[in-house]
Amino acid sequence: MSNYINKYSEKDITSEKIFLNRRQLFALAGGFGAAALIPGKSLADNLDMRKPNTFEDIINYNNFYEFGVGKSDPAKYAHALTTDPWKVTVDGLVDNPGIYDFQELVDSMSIEKRIYRFRCVEGWSMVIPWNGFQLSDLLDKIGVKDQAKYVAFETLFRPEEMYMQKTKILKWPYKEGLRLDEAMHPLTLMATGVYDKPLPNQNGAPLRLVVPWKYGFKSIKSIVRISLVEEEPLSSWNIQNPKEYGFYSNVNPNVHHPRWSQASERYIGKNIGGGLGGLFAERHDTMMYNGYNEVSNLYKDMDLSVFF
Amino acid sequence: MSLNKALNKVPIWCIYIIGMFPFLIILYLLFNFKLGVDPLKTLEHQLGQWGLKFLILTLLITPIRSFFKINLIKYRRALGLLSFIYICLHLSTWIFLDLQFRWDEIIKAIVKRPFITIGMAGFLLMIPLALTSNNFSVRILKRNWKLLHKLIYFIVFLGALHYLLLVKSWPLEPIIYMCIVLFLLLIRLFSKIKILSNIKF
Numbered sequence: 001m002s003n004y005i006n007k008y009s010e011k012d013i014t015s016e017k018i019f020l021n022r023r024q025l026f027a028l029a030g031g032f033g034a035a036a037l038i039p040g041k042s043l044a045d046n047l048d049m050r051k052p053n054t055f056e057d058i059i060n061y062n063n064f065y066e067f068g069v070g071k072s073d074p075a076k077y078a079h080a081l082t083t084d085p086w087k088v089t090v091d092g093l094v095d096n097p098g099i100y101d102f103q104e105l106v107d108s109m110s111i112e113k114r115i116y117r118f119r120c121v122e123g124w125s126m127v128i129p130w131n132g133f134q135l136s137d138l139l140d141k142i143g144v145k146d147q148a149k150y151v152a153f154e155t156l157f158r159p160e161e162m163y164m165q166k167t168k169i170l171k172w173p174y175k176e177g178l179r180l181d182e183a184m185h186p187l188t189l190m191a192t193g194v195y196d197k198p199l200p201n202q203n204g205a206p207l208r209l210v211v212p213w214k215y216g217f218k219s220i221k222s223i224v225r226i227s228l229v230e231e232e233p234l235s236s237w238n239i240q241n242p243k244e245y246g247f248y249s250n251v252n253p254n255v256h257h258p259r260w261s262q263a264s265e266r267y268i269g270k271n272i273g274g275g276l277g278g279l280f281a282e283r284h285d286t287m288m289y290n291g292y293n294e295v296s297n298l299y300k301d302m303d304l305s306v307f308f
Numbered sequence: 309m310s311l312n313k314a315l316n317k318v319p320i321w322c323i324y325i326i327g328m329f330p331f332l333i334i335l336y337l338l339f340n341f342k343l344g345v346d347p348l349k350t351l352e353h354q355l356g357q358w359g360l361k362f363l364i365l366t367l368l369i370t371p372i373r374s375f376f377k378i379n380l381i382k383y384r385r386a387l388g389l390l391s392f393i394y395i396c397l398h399l400s401t402w403i404f405l406d407l408q409f410r411w412d413e414i415i416k417a418i419v420k421r422p423f424i425t426i427g428m429a430g431f432l433l434m435i436p437l438a439l440t441s442n443n444f445s446v447r448i449l450k451r452n453w454k455l456l457h458k459l460i461y462f463i464v465f466l467g468a469l470h471y472l473l474l475v476k477s478w479p480l481e482p483i484i485y486m487c488i489v490l491f492l493l494l495i496r497l498f499s500k501i502k503i504l505s506n507i508k509f
Contacts (some may be wrong), residue, residue: 256420
């Protein structure tokens with residue numbers, strides 16, 4: 001069972017209507033960002049004051065290259081994906097390998113609400129109210145063997161529905177991986193929904209990973225295979241460009257990326273403030289581990305500029 | 309040629325007016341919240357892309373004259389200056405709205421990130437061309453003016469490269485732009501070689 005105490009309470013995610021009301025309150029307060037409202041608070045405190053992005057933001061701005069490289073492409077094309085029936089293959093160094101039916105799997109897990117910051121390697125971020133279960137719960141259920149050191153994930157490969165898989169823009173199927181202790185961390189979530197709705201296709205339906213202290217591309221979508229392995233598994237972006245995308249890809253303002261400054265980020269979305277849909281919204285310093293310092297002990301003996 | 313006569317009746321200021329249309333459309337979309345979830349990025353990218361489009365248009369004038377006998381040379385300066393205007397808007401969006409005067413990050417970006425270094429080099433090289441895009445400079449600089457404005461070939465290449473290196477993977481659009489640019493540069497190179505061989509033989 002879940003041993004992670006969520007610092008966000010139920011009232012943070014009751015309904016979209018309440019979010020709307022809150023946003024209206026913000027508008028009344030002068031349209032400033034949350035940070036501006038509470039002078040003297042630390043950055044981390046202010047970040048926790050960030051309101052979740054709207055459902056519309058979350059479903060209309062996605063990186064899901066199986067459906068196109070534009071941010072609005074997945075919203076346009078992901079409807080082609082069939083998510084029912086959906087099977088998840090569990091294999092490798094586990095006690096209970098097999099092909100699990102998604103619905104049966106979800107029914108056997110305890111679904112929680114988790115509001116996480118989501119930081120893209122491209123330098124933008126959102127706050128997303130996920131629904132899902134802890135990956136550790138699933139790993140306990142399937143029984144991890146002692147030799148297992150890593151968890152490998154794979155996205156569905158179905159080019160007739162995911163049209164970009166007919167191109168060679170990335171090596172398909174999309175792959176990702178976590179070290180076992182990262183996968184077992186209580187923050188690591190298998191998401192099945194946002195805003196209490198089933199996960200929309202463009203967000204990685206029906207089952208995706210969410211690792212909030214890592215750049216977004218680690219949070220692999222539409223998972224069909226989970227394998228427990230001994231060696232560090234391949235990840236798609238690492239194959240594409242190993243100099244730019246490391247296996248760990250922890251959010252880290254001190255490790256430079258050749259294309260984007262990771263020192264700071266822009267909060268995006270309709271309720272960010274700053275006018276004209278966020279055009280003048282303030283840029284913010286990026287926090288180590290995206291502000292989830294509870295994971296720092298996972299990396300305490302590692303040189304993060306080498307294992308980036 | 310009657311077509312040329314008709315075309316050349318269009319006053320040059322019309323080109324400037326038409327050329328600012330894309331900017332007005334982008335602003336219209338911006339004010340109506342139609343630039344998507346991240347309007348800043350859309351604005352920034354659109355401005356840069358229009359800068360590149362106008363650069364490509366300036367390179368099209370000569371081949372259009374050679375291959376189709378349509379002479380639009382009178383409008384080339386306007387197209388070049390429009391490109392400069394869009395690139396200035398693109399750069400200002402990046403510095404003022406995107407990076408928000410975080411000069412340490414801006415300077416680091418220019419020095420460390422190849423696609424930004426390349427883009428910035430292209431912009432800097434455009435400045436002397438924009439400053440000398442007037443009849444007075446043509447008169448004063450004489451032959452050197454032509455020489456100076458040959459920089460445009462290098463600049464447009466830098467522009468297309470800047471776009472190509474910005475993206476994470478290999479999406480189609482920047483590749484198409486690069487192909488167009490390389491094509492326009494290569495036909496010039498080939499015509500040069502042809503002229504040289506003519507002299508030889």
